[in-house]
Amino acid sequence: xxxxxxxxxxxxxxxxxxxxxxxxxxxxxxxxxxxxxxxxxxxxxxxxxxxxxxxxxxxxxxxxxxxxxxxxxxxxxxxxxxxxxxxxxxxxxxxxxxxxxxxxxxxxxxxxxxxxxxxxxxxxxxxxxxxxxxxxxxxxxxxxxxxxxxxxxxxxxxxxxxxxxxxxxxxxxxxxxxxxxxxxxxxxxxxxxxxxxxxxxxxxxxxxxxxxxxxxxxxxxxxxxxxxxxxxxxxxxxxxxxxxxxxxxxxxxxxxxxxxxxxxxxxxxxxxxxxxxxxxxxxxxxxxxxxxxxxxxxxxxxxxxxxxxxxxxxxxxxxxxxxxxxxx
Amino acid sequence: xxxxxxxxxxxxxxxxxxxxxxxxxxxxxxxxxxxxxxxxxxxxxxxxxxxxxxxxxxxxxxxxxxxxxxxxxxxxxxxxxxxxxxxxxxxxxxxxxxxxxxxxxxxxxxxxxxxxxxxxxxxxxxxxxxxxxxxxxxxxxxxxxxxxxxxxxxxxxxxxxxxxxxxxxxxxxxxxxxxxxxxxxxxxxxxxxxxxxxxxxxxxxxxxxxxxxxxxxxxxxxxxxxxxxxxxxxxxxxxxxxxxxxxxxxxxxxxxxxxxxxxxxxxxxxxxxxxxxxxxxxxxxxxxxxxxxxxxxxxxxxxxxxxxxxxxxxxxxxxxxxxxxxxx
DNA sequence: CTGAAAGCGCTAACAT
DNA sequence: ATGTTAGCGCTTTCAG
Numbered sequence: 001x002x003x004x005x006x007x008x009x010x011x012x013x014x015x016x017x018x019x020x021x022x023x024x025x026x027x028x029x030x031x032x033x034x035x036x037x038x039x040x041x042x043x044x045x046x047x048x049x050x051x052x053x054x055x056x057x058x059x060x061x062x063x064x065x066x067x068x069x070x071x072x073x074x075x076x077x078x079x080x081x082x083x084x085x086x087x088x089x090x091x092x093x094x095x096x097x098x099x100x101x102x103x104x105x106x107x108x109x110x111x112x113x114x115x116x117x118x119x120x121x122x123x124x125x126x127x128x129x130x131x132x133x134x135x136x137x138x139x140x141x142x143x144x145x146x147x148x149x150x151x152x153x154x155x156x157x158x159x160x161x162x163x164x165x166x167x168x169x170x171x172x173x174x175x176x177x178x179x180x181x182x183x184x185x186x187x188x189x190x191x192x193x194x195x196x197x198x199x200x201x202x203x204x205x206x207x208x209x210x211x212x213x214x215x216x217x218x219x220x221x222x223x224x225x226x227x228x229x230x231x232x233x234x235x236x237x238x239x240x241x242x243x244x245x246x247x248x249x250x251x252x253x254x255x256x257x258x259x260x261x262x263x264x265x266x267x268x269x270x271x272x273x274x275x276x277x278x279x280x281x282x283x284x285x286x287x288x289x290x291x292x293x294x295x296x297x298x299x300x301x302x303x304x305x306x307x308x309x310x311x312x313x314x315x316x317x318x319x320x321x322x323x324x325x326x327x328x
Numbered sequence: 329x330x331x332x333x334x335x336x337x338x339x340x341x342x343x344x345x346x347x348x349x350x351x352x353x354x355x356x357x358x359x360x361x362x363x364x365x366x367x368x369x370x371x372x373x374x375x376x377x378x379x380x381x382x383x384x385x386x387x388x389x390x391x392x393x394x395x396x397x398x399x400x401x402x403x404x405x406x407x408x409x410x411x412x413x414x415x416x417x418x419x420x421x422x423x424x425x426x427x428x429x430x431x432x433x434x435x436x437x438x439x440x441x442x443x444x445x446x447x448x449x450x451x452x453x454x455x456x457x458x459x460x461x462x463x464x465x466x467x468x469x470x471x472x473x474x475x476x477x478x479x480x481x482x483x484x485x486x487x488x489x490x491x492x493x494x495x496x497x498x499x500x501x502x503x504x505x506x507x508x509x510x511x512x513x514x515x516x517x518x519x520x521x522x523x524x525x526x527x528x529x530x531x532x533x534x535x536x537x538x539x540x541x542x543x544x545x546x547x548x549x550x551x552x553x554x555x556x557x558x559x560x561x562x563x564x565x566x567x568x569x570x571x572x573x574x575x576x577x578x579x580x581x582x583x584x585x586x587x588x589x590x591x592x593x594x595x596x597x598x599x600x601x602x603x604x605x606x607x608x609x610x611x612x613x614x615x616x617x618x619x620x621x622x623x624x625x626x627x628x629x630x631x632x633x634x635x636x637x638x639x640x641x642x643x644x645x646x647x648x649x650x651x652x653x654x655x656x
Numbered sequence: 657c658t659g660a661a662a663g664c665g666c667t668a669a670c671a672t
Numbered sequence: 673a674t675g676t677t678a679g680c681g682c683t684t685t686c687a688g
Contacts, residue, residue: 002681013659018683028657048441049380050681053664058377060420060441068406078396081423090441092388093419095409113376113388113418217598248602270545274576276604330665341675346667356673378665381680662685671676 009038062092062110063118079290138300152296152308159195161282161315165264166199173326174234180213182238220245240265240272258324277321337366390420390438391446407618466628480624480636487523489610489643493592494527501654502562508541510566548573568593568600586652605649
């Protein structure tokens with residue numbers, strides 16, 4: 001059931017079958033009909049691998065994610081997959097399981113199997129990224145940028161978001177804040193820290209301390225004691241997941257939110273609005289991100305040109321119940 | 329930078345390069361070294377498409393899911409992807425966006441690009457599934473079974489789980505129960521209904537009514553009034569997501585859980601234990617599912633034999649705060 | 657408008 | 673032990 005069978009059944013050459021299957025209109029109508037009849041009779045569908053080899057393209061793009069259990073990457077994957085599907089492209093996944101040394105290898109492999117790669121590599125060093133990027137073209141970066149090679153980047157402005165959250169706490173009267181940090185080597189954690197530097201420059205009278213945290217529910221949960229002891233009244237947590245963990249830990253210790261402590265998350269995950277109390281957070285338009293990632297990829301595939309600016313996504317602050325006026 | 333370049337640089341034939349790249353030990357050590365030197369000099373990596381065409385395999389498996397935003401399928405995808413990666417296989421995604429007519433087409437396409445397909449098609453009719461299954465071999469089914477063709481199936485015993493949840497409510501003294509249903513055509517909803525039939529047979533004195541619901545947060549939320557009005561004191565909800573929606577809606581209406589109403593979910597999603605109150609639910613070992621799906625797939629790929637039994641996964645009941653004794 | 661033939665990059669049987 | 677050759681399934685020049 002290859003092209004040859006259809007050809008012999010229709011009494012024509014492979015070439016003609018190929019032409020018909022690809023909608024080449026220079027084929028005689030009668031012959032085309034005969035070919036189509038044979039094809040549907042044999043339920044023939046062109047072999048994509050053969051096609052890929054001949055055409056030099058696979059109609060597939062790869063996405064490298066550090067961790068598929070992270071809702072952010074799930075949402076990007078979903079947006080990307082749906083957008084790509086609309087244009088007849090498929091998505092191949094590579095989960096690096098948070099092992100940054102694997103990211104480069106996986107990305108390279110994915111690139112060889114696919115027509116392009118979307119890379120989410122928050123832990124990779126800048127140097128490695130600069131070296132890797134040119135070998136991956138067409139490439140779309142998520143939450144990273146490159147200096148040497150121009151590469152379309154989609155970056156969420158975490159610094160801006162956390163500044164706004166901090167300013168919100170100040171507005172509520174909080175003067176002692178703490179940031180429960182994310183993973184040390186996380187690029188987006190660094191961006192938040194930079195944003196907080198600007199914040200302290202702008203509000204020199206506000207005290208801001210840093211508590212080591214993480215990006216997991218458990219990390220947040222286990223920071224409860226440190227947070228409770230630190231004396232701050234407004235807590236900026238790395239992300240929603242950790243914030244929920246903290247929320248849970250605080251609740252177990254009888255510390256009320258927002259009466260005793262105000263708390264902010266980051267990401268606006270689906271369930272952030274349904275925690276108790278609902279989480280004040282910064283909404284990241286992640287499904288748009290996946291969608292736009294595909295558009296940037298398509299541009300490169302179509303025009304063969306990587307010259308595309310970095311897109312910054314300003315988070316939208318969602319004021320909910322986990323923040324309130326400082327205790328008198 | 330294909331195999332030919334390496335061959336000419338090393339002064340040997342393509343065939344020898346191929347042998348070296350594939351670890352064929354019959355190659356002279358010196359020549360092998362020369363080839364490897366040339367390969368690394370040119371940063372040569374075999375083209376997977378060419379390889380696939382020659383070998384008739386792609387080292388890729390496809391997974392068809394109805395909706396990537398559903399935590400269940402995310403977890404299966406993740407488990408599958410990680411397990412497959414351990415054996416050097418990659419995963420190609422096809423999201424049917426809950427359009428059941430797309431499922432068959434996507435599955436067929438995926439199969440042509442991949443060495444096998446894992447199919448999650450809860451909405452597809454039995455007839456369509458029976459027809460499709462033989463064309464997809466090697467195939468692993470999730471939460472579906474076939475009659476005509478033997479196909480490895482992994483099915484969560486939803487009927488068993490919901491029976492146990494209902495029995496738990498009875499034990500707490502509830503005599504008026506309601507089931508907030510899932511999507512009509514969902515196979516797993518049908519299984520729950522069957523389980524509930526057995527339940528009513530076993531507990532004829534317990535009243536059980538059915539309220540149309542859905543599988544989304546909003547569906548649960550919007551059912552709040554119907555649930556509040558139905559007179560039941562124990563509510564079995566299709567899944568955790570809908571249960572959280574209902575929880576939220578009830579809370580807005582001032583109905584307390586579990587004091588006024590007991591509530592159960594299904595799936596034990598990551599955040600089920602962190603709702604307010606924490607959700608009593610049936611835990612489905614979904615990441616094991618992804619893992620096992622890969623093992624079943626690998627068996628078929630290796631032995632070329634589909635004869636594998638259906639695996640039933642009994643859910644584990646998680647008793648939490650959303651269920652309590654019936655109001656006196 | 658159609659067929660013959662080359663070629664995409666690789667593997668493997670065959671021959672030396 | 674290595675090179676030559678065929679072939680995986682398809683597209684696409686090139687002749688006719």
